[in-house]
Amino acid sequence: MLDVAQFVVHSMVDDGLVSPEDFERAQEHAARAGTDVEDALIALKVVTGRQVAIARARICEYPYVDLDWFEVDFQNALRVPKSVAERLGAFPLFILGDVATIAMEDPLNLQAIDEINQLLRRQIEPIICEPAQLNSLINRAYSLARTTGLAGVDHDDDEELTTGEEPIVAAVNQTIATAIDAGASDVHINPDEHSLNIRYRIDGVLQSQQAPDLSVHPGLIQRLKVMSQLDLTQTRRPQDGKFRFNHADQVIDVRLSLLPTVYGENAVLRLLRPAAAIGSIHDLGMPNEMTAWFEKMITKPHGMILVTGPTGSGKTTTLYTALAQINSPSRNIMTIEDPVEIRLPMIRQVQANHEIGFDFARALRSILRQDPDVVLVGEIRDEETAKIAVQASLTGHLVFSTLHTNDAVGSVARLLDFGLPPFAINNALLGVIAQRLVRCVCDKCVESEESPAEAMAAIGVHDVPRGSFVRGRGCPRCMNTGYHGRMGVFEMLRITSGIKVRIEAGENTTVIREHATSEGMRTMLDDGIAKAQLGLTSIAELAKLNAAIDSALVPASRPEKKAAA
Numbered sequence: 001m002l003d004v005a006q007f008v009v010h011s012m013v014d015d016g017l018v019s020p021e022d023f024e025r026a027q028e029h030a031a032r033a034g035t036d037v038e039d040a041l042i043a044l045k046v047v048t049g050r051q052v053a054i055a056r057a058r059i060c061e062y063p064y065v066d067l068d069w070f071e072v073d074f075q076n077a078l079r080v081p082k083s084v085a086e087r088l089g090a091f092p093l094f095i096l097g098d099v100a101t102i103a104m105e106d107p108l109n110l111q112a113i114d115e116i117n118q119l120l121r122r123q124i125e126p127i128i129c130e131p132a133q134l135n136s137l138i139n140r141a142y143s144l145a146r147t148t149g150l151a152g153v154d155h156d157d158d159e160e161l162t163t164g165e166e167p168i169v170a171a172v173n174q175t176i177a178t179a180i181d182a183g184a185s186d187v188h189i190n191p192d193e194h195s196l197n198i199r200y201r202i203d204g205v206l207q208s209q210q211a212p213d214l215s216v217h218p219g220l221i222q223r224l225k226v227m228s229q230l231d232l233t234q235t236r237r238p239q240d241g242k243f244r245f246n247h248a249d250q251v252i253d254v255r256l257s258l259l260p261t262v263y264g265e266n267a268v269l270r271l272l273r274p275a276a277a278i279g280s281i282h283d284l285g286m287p288n289e290m291t292a293w294f295e296k297m298i299t300k301p302h303g304m305i306l307v308t309g310p311t312g313s314g315k316t317t318t319l320y321t322a323l324a325q326i327n328s329p330s331r332n333i334m335t336i337e338d339p340v341e342i343r344l345p346m347i348r349q350v351q352a353n354h355e356i357g358f359d360f361a362r363a364l365r366s367i368l369r370q371d372p373d374v375v376l377v378g379e380i381r382d383e384e385t386a387k388i389a390v391q392a393s394l395t396g397h398l399v400f401s402t403l404h405t406n407d408a409v410g411s412v413a414r415l416l417d418f419g420l421p422p423f424a425i426n427n428a429l430l431g432v433i434a435q436r437l438v439r440c441v442c443d444k445c446v447e448s449e450e451s452p453a454e455a456m457a458a459i460g461v462h463d464v465p466r467g468s469f470v471r472g473r474g475c476p477r478c479m480n481t482g483y484h485g486r487m488g489v490f491e492m493l494r495i496t497s498g499i500k501v502r503i504e505a506g507e508n509t510t511v512i513r514e515h516a517t518s519e520g521m522r523t524m525l526d527d528g529i530a531k532a533q534l535g536l537t538s539i540a541e542l543a544k545l546n547a548a549i550d551s552a553l554v555p556a557s558r559p560e561k562k563a564a565a
């Protein structure tokens with residue numbers, strides 16, 4: 001007798017999803033691995049788990065559901081023990097009146113339906129989903145729901161419930177692991193009067209997540225304090241800590257910040273990417289010409305390279321990518337950072353500590369006595385650091401740093417503000433990169449967009465035919481945001497002889513910018529428009545970018561205002 005799995009496989013062959021050759025290959029693979037052909041087809045990447053689930057749904061005549069679309073009530077985990085859910089491959093999605101809708105791998109498993117029916121005492125309506133999605137749903141649901149302490153029906157055969165503390169451990173681990181998988185940079189745990197809110201910052205935007213009950217909040221915070229070795233008894237003062245988290249072969253450094261609020265301690269976790277995430281300069285997404293300039297610039301034996309932009313504009317990634325590229329045993333590379341964000345092999349990284357007076361300037365002085373070839377100073381934010389950094393680059397060191405200015409040209413005025421004479425800037429500075437991050441349009445739901453003329457005119461796009469831009473319609477992959485991932489948009493000021501003449505002559509920002517443009521400098525917005533025309537980002541993102549560049553960090557860098565010179 002043919003079982004359902006065989007029907008499913010045959011139907012996929014009939015539909016042309018699986019070629020006869022692949023079918024044969026899968027049969028051999030299944031025989032060798034002791035699995036069934038369905039799993040073998042997935043393992044061989046002939047079909048996806050989703051395609052199998054859809055084929056199965058059609059044959060069984062039950063609806064297929066993409067669980068990513070569902071806000072599942074994790075409290076349903078209290079109605080079915082975890083071991084049962086795992087054994088049967090089933091989880092209650094929602095219960096309305098007398099009917100329970102159950103996500104199942106195999107809705108023809110009548111024994112499973114019977115068993116769930118006994119537990120829930122409801123009419124069972126099975127729907128079919130992808131096994132991988134179901135497993136991840138079951139893991140999330142049980143780790144979050146059990147922390148509520150209402151663990152009603154769910155013990156007996158569940159070893160994890162031996163002490164009251166372990167569900168909290170699982171909930172914290174699950175929250176961080178899910179955030180890492182979602183590509184989040186931060187996790188916010190915010191208690192308010194009646195509920196607990198968990199939000200992830202993904203691609204720079206906060207997104208709400210399913211959260212456990214408010215009663216769990218003190219437990220979560222205690223656990224985070226234990227992980228970061230903080231004072232467990234202190235709940236009325238801000239505390240900062242850090243810990244390492246292992247997940248899926250990655251070691252993630254997590255920085256924890258706790259702040260007491262009227263409803264309890266608010267926690268923000270910053271997830272720091274491992275050095276392995278640092279790619280090559282070509283992966284930064286700079287225009288080709290700029291990549292070439294940048295690569296040439298960082299091979300100079302001495303001089304200063306600045307990257308400017310606000311917090312969260314990707315400056316650190318750009319700098320670390322440059323360091324990683326020139327990193328070799330023959331070079332002594334040292335960094336002073338506040339905080340150290342990514343650990344790099346063979347590079348001596350020093351954490352500045354303002355509380356004990358070990359600030360950038362003082363740390364930089366100490367580091368220069370350690371005979372470095374290359375120095376990265378986290379940020380130049382005062383006159384003293386600016387002067388030591390410039391001196392260091394004039395005396396045979398390659399110095400990388402960041403400045404808080406709006407655009408690349410604005411950094412000249414900023415250095416002058418710090419009291420540096422034009423000749424020192426001219427001799428030290430090799431180039432300045434300004435950058436911002438824009439969101440990438442989700443490539444799973446991209447569609448062309450008829451941008452309104454005024455929106456395009458506002459960012460300076462005039463002669464481009466309507467409909468040559470794109471947007472994301474919204475889909476499960478991008479959580480209906482229409483965006484997935486971010487990329488940098490860049491501009492680079494090269495300190496050419498023509499620029500030097502103008503700095504020496506005390507010309508203002510506008511004059512320097514005009515000259516840089518005549519030498520081929522393209523602005524961040526230009527780069528963004530080029531990327532939008534390639535279908536990578538949207539006009540809406542560029543409008544945001546334009547507003548962000550315009551809302552001056554440093555008024556001196558605005559073209560229409562006279563720069564201090």
Ligand SMILES: [Zn+2]
Nearest residue numbers: 442445475478
């Ligand atoms: Zn999408």
